[in-house]
């Protein structure tokens with residue numbers, strides 16, 4: 001029975017060993033800088049990060065402030081948290097970290113639909129034009145902390161191949177946020 005079902009759902013062909021070989025991956029949207037296989041790797045490994053959004057997000061922000069202490073001043077809700085310990089234990093920081101991680105979660109889950117991906121992340125990027133003291137280049141500051149946080153959460157699962165794919169993915173997400181940010185800035189000038 002299992003075999004019949006497998007045949008029904010699979011469009012793969014039989015190879016000489018008699019086993020089913022998987023169908024070739026479908027072509028990806030040309031705007032996505034990942035192969036179908038890389039997209040599969042990032043979305044499947046992301047599931048483990050999605051189960052740990054809060055600790056991953058807190059670690060990411062603590063790293064961000066460790067490397068760029070001056071950025072704390074942009075955050076009115078927790079700019080007074082000067083030490084790593086205060087930041088790690090703060091509910092306000094945790095809430096913000098979860099919101100940002102949920103945005104990344106939506107983004108990564110949205111890699112299957114590029115129109116939705118762009119619309120959503122353009123809006124989030126655009127929302128940063130309202131933040132006093134923020135500028136487009138600051139988005140890049142989250143790149144290294146994000147990679148460090150994902151690496152910590154995934155542990156052994158963060159192989160060299162996975163790292164390469166996360167680097168491409170976060171770069172693509174940040175570029176998309178910046179495009180959304182720039183679109184508002186240029187619209188308001190015209």
Ligand code: HEM
Pocket residue numbers: 071074075076077096099100103104124128131134138139140141142177
């Ligand atoms: C992956 C990149 C980023 C994403 C997805 C992201 C997402 C968000 C979201 C969803 C909010 C709204 C939160 C809310 O409704 O309370 C927000 C607010 C904010 N973001 Fe970002 N952000 C990113 C990068 C950054 C970076 C790098 C900085 C600073 C250098 C930053 C500074 C802020 C500030 C100051 C706010 C306002 C916080 C407040 O309510 O006081 N963001 N961000």
